[in-house]
Amino acid sequence: MLELKNITKIFNANTVNEKVALNDISLTLEDGDFVTVIGGNGAGKSTMLNAIAGTFPVDGGQILIDGTDITKLPEHKRAKFIGRVFQDPMTGTAADMWIEENMSLAINRGKKRGFTWAIKNNDRELYKQMLKRLDLGLEDRLSTKVGLLSGGQRQAITLLMASMNDPKLLLLDEHTAALDPKTAAKVLAITREIVEENHLTTIMITHNMQDAINHGNRLIMMNAGKIILDIKGEEKKALTVESLLEAFHKTSGSAFASDRALLG
Amino acid sequence: MGLLNAMPGAAAQGLIWGIMAIGVYITFKVLDLADLTVDGSMVTGMAVCAMLMAAGWNVWPAMLIAVLAGMGCGLVTGLFHTLMGIPAILSGILTQLILWSVNLKIMGKANQALPARTFDVLISQLEKYHALVILALFCVVLVTLLYCFFGTKFGAALRATGCNEKMARAQGINTDMHKVVGLALSNGVVALSGALMAQYSGKADINDGRGAIVIGLAAVIIGEAIIGKMPQNYIVRMTGVIVGGIVYYVVYQTVIFLGLDTDLLKMLSALVVAVFLAVPHLKKTYFNKPRKKEVSKNA
Ligand SMILES: Nc1ncnc2c1ncn2[C@@H]1O[C@H](COP(=O)(O)OP(=O)(O)OP(=O)(O)O)[C@@H](O)[C@H]1O
Ligand SMILES: [Mg+2]
Numbered sequence: 001m002l003e004l005k006n007i008t009k010i011f012n013a014n015t016v017n018e019k020v021a022l023n024d025i026s027l028t029l030e031d032g033d034f035v036t037v038i039g040g041n042g043a044g045k046s047t048m049l050n051a052i053a054g055t056f057p058v059d060g061g062q063i064l065i066d067g068t069d070i071t072k073l074p075e076h077k078r079a080k081f082i083g084r085v086f087q088d089p090m091t092g093t094a095a096d097m098w099i100e101e102n103m104s105l106a107i108n109r110g111k112k113r114g115f116t117w118a119i120k121n122n123d124r125e126l127y128k129q130m131l132k133r134l135d136l137g138l139e140d141r142l143s144t145k146v147g148l149l150s151g152g153q154r155q156a157i158t159l160l161m162a163s164m165n166d167p168k169l170l171l172l173d174e175h176t177a178a179l180d181p182k183t184a185a186k187v188l189a190i191t192r193e194i195v196e197e198n199h200l201t202t203i204m205i206t207h208n209m210q211d212a213i214n215h216g217n218r219l220i221m222m223n224a225g226k227i228i229l230d231i232k233g234e235e236k237k238a239l240t241v242e243s244l245l246e247a248f249h250k251t252s253g254s255a256f257a258s259d260r261a262l263l264g
Numbered sequence: 265m266g267l268l269n270a271m272p273g274a275a276a277q278g279l280i281w282g283i284m285a286i287g288v289y290i291t292f293k294v295l296d297l298a299d300l301t302v303d304g305s306m307v308t309g310m311a312v313c314a315m316l317m318a319a320g321w322n323v324w325p326a327m328l329i330a331v332l333a334g335m336g337c338g339l340v341t342g343l344f345h346t347l348m349g350i351p352a353i354l355s356g357i358l359t360q361l362i363l364w365s366v367n368l369k370i371m372g373k374a375n376q377a378l379p380a381r382t383f384d385v386l387i388s389q390l391e392k393y394h395a396l397v398i399l400a401l402f403c404v405v406l407v408t409l410l411y412c413f414f415g416t417k418f419g420a421a422l423r424a425t426g427c428n429e430k431m432a433r434a435q436g437i438n439t440d441m442h443k444v445v446g447l448a449l450s451n452g453v454v455a456l457s458g459a460l461m462a463q464y465s466g467k468a469d470i471n472d473g474r475g476a477i478v479i480g481l482a483a484v485i486i487g488e489a490i491i492g493k494m495p496q497n498y499i500v501r502m503t504g505v506i507v508g509g510i511v512y513y514v515v516y517q518t519v520i521f522l523g524l525d526t527d528l529l530k531m532l533s534a535l536v537v538a539v540f541l542a543v544p545h546l547k548k549t550y551f552n553k554p555r556k557k558e559v560s561k562n563a
Contacts, residue, residue: 053434079436092434094427097420104417105424109436113417161435 001201002029002052002169007061009047009225021047022058023225029169029201034216037205038244043222045205049171052203054078065168080110083162083200085155085175092158095147099138099157102146103127106161130160134190152183156190163194170195172204176211188215213239221248267521272392274517275510279399280461281479282509285487286406287453288480289505294414295426295446297345300356302480303473304363305337305451309458310468311370314378317463323386327459334455335448337363342444367470375469378462385463395464402460406453407502414498422446454480475530478537483508485540 009022021044029035037045051058054075063071065081086092093102104118104127124142131139134156138149146154155175162170172191176184188211195202206212212219219236221229221244228251231239284306291299309330316326337359344355368374380388387395413419424432425442432439454476462468487508491500516533520526 074438075433076436076438079434084434086430086434091428091430094424094431096427097423101420101423105420105432105435105437108417108421111436113421113437115413115416115418117415118417118420119415 001031001066003064005062007051008059009051010059020225025227032199032201033218034195034202035218035220036212036216037203037220038209038212039222044225045222046173049173053082053084053171081168082171083167084171085158085162087174087177089151089154089178093146093154096145098143099146100124100127100142103161106164109165152179152187155187159190159194163198170200170202174205209241209244270517272396273389274514276392276395276399278510278513279403280457280464281513282483282506284454284457284476285480285483285505285509286502287450289484290446290450292484294423295443297352299447300477301337301341301359301451302454303476304360305334305454306458306476307367307470307473308337308363309334309455310462310472311367313459314376314462314468315370317378317383318376323384330459331452331456335452338448338451342447346440346443375467377467379466387464389464403506407499410502411498478534482512482533482537486511
């Protein structure tokens with residue numbers, strides 16, 4: 001479904017600040033895979049997701065979705081296949097626009113946006129039903145500016161938006177990291193529901209090893225722009241935080257780079 | 265008495281500036297871009313309308329071509345910004361300078377007379393009340409059209425581009441394209457106000473657009489202050505901007521009437537706008553009261 005072939009990304013090439021953020025990465029996802037990604041700060045996790053989403057061009061390699069080469073496709077065209085939730089709750093929604101306006105932007109992702117009304121009455125019914133399932137009391141606030149909502153509410157709405165219009169791929173970049181533990185747990189539960197219900201192929205970056213172990217059917221660990229561990233199936237189910245740390249030490253031969261990664 | 269007599273004329277000119285300010289509103293508020301093209305595109309609107317009418321054109325097609333020319337100006341700025349990666353503010357300055365030459369070439373000289381006695385213009389300062397009615401109608405139609413536009417899928421995408429570019433792209437919106445369209449639309453509206461101004465004042469002059477952006481910003485800011493906490497949709501907001509244009513021009517006339525040195529007027533306008541633009545920053549820096557969270561607990 002998703003294929004990364006020898007992806008390389010170098011920031012500030014040929015300067016003193018040159019940084020190889022992705023070093024010849026290859027990864028193949030099957031339909032319906034839910035991959036969790038862990039790794040220390042600066043390991044290249046966000047860069048990998050951004051490369052897939054097309055935030056910047058890559059310096060080498062190929063990206064394919066369902067066999068179609070999207071390496072050269074601009075970000076807004078790739079959005080047709082890809083739903084995203086960012087770490088910063090401010091990023092995923094338009095603060096000055098209403099909840100229903102934000103949702104209507106998402107439902108038209110990948111479609112032609114012409115000169116017909118953005119929102120019709122039967123759209124509102126649909127949005128209400130979707131919001132009701134979040135159980136955050138948002139279904140009666142369709143014409144509230146998103147900027148007035150809490151971070152957790154915004155992430156939940158962004159998740160809904162990301163799952164609209166049948167994306168082939170859902171990219172979550174530490175989307176619960178900015179939330180308090182209780183809210184984070186709730187958003188994670190909503191994530192799980194949405195992913196299962198829509199059978200979304202998902203990549204979720206997290207700094208919480210336990211979350212990475214509890215969710216998904218596959219776990220990869222990154223370090224210094226490389227994928228250094230890739231654990232699936234039964235092996236993944238048997239994972240514990242300790243065994244994961246041990247595996248990391250064996251593969252990389254160094255102490256785990258980030259203290260944050262130990263939390264949880 | 266003299267001041268009172270000047271009011272209908274001031275209001276009419278205020279409406280014209282209000283229309284121009286709607287153009288500024290589209291870039292400055294909706295797209296969140298500072299576009300300095302307007303000083304030039306306003307004169308382009310004046311020049312095109314005046315020259316075509318002087319060549320015997322009917323006023324309506326002359327105004328239509330003026331608007332299209334204004335949109336062309338915005339297009340140039342938009343392409344400078346998106347295709348060539350030049351910062352928006354510099355792109356506008358470049359186009360503005362280009363337009364100085366272009367406008368001179370359009371007119372073939374520094375100004376063109378368009379006297380209402382000779383030409384069949386829509387509005388003229390010779391008939392101020394008539395002009396007021398016509399201009400008010402223009403405003404109603406313009407605000408209605410733009411309101412509808414902002415409500416369409418295309419218009420919503422344009423607003424999202426101005427509000428959160430990263431989000432817009434993640435939702436599949438071609439933000440570059442929407443910026444270009446927004447800039448073209450904005451400068452089309454500005455050129456329309458120029459075409460109206462040329463008819464009203466009976467002339468087009470290469471210097472007439474100088475400082476237009478500041479007047480536009482002033483109208484936008486005054487408009488925001490006027491609508492304050494009213495329930496806000498785009499009709500209210502844009503009406504506020506137009507009223508802002510009128511207030512600006514009425515105050516301007518009053519200050520002149522009170523005998524202020526007219527040489528100082530541009531400086532004063534700019535200072536007033538500078539103060540108002542600084543307000544959000546000053547508030548944040550010096551009056552930062554910790555605000556109660558307006559956030560509900562159930563998230
Ligand atoms: N736009 C950029 N310009 C220059 N360097 C960048 C840029 N984005 C990322 N980098 C660098 O690339 C490396 C990988 O960054 P990336 O954001 O992918 O890390 P990450 O694994 O997501 O880390 P974190 O856990 O802190 O989010 C880092 O060294 C970072 O400084
Ligand atoms: Mg990151």
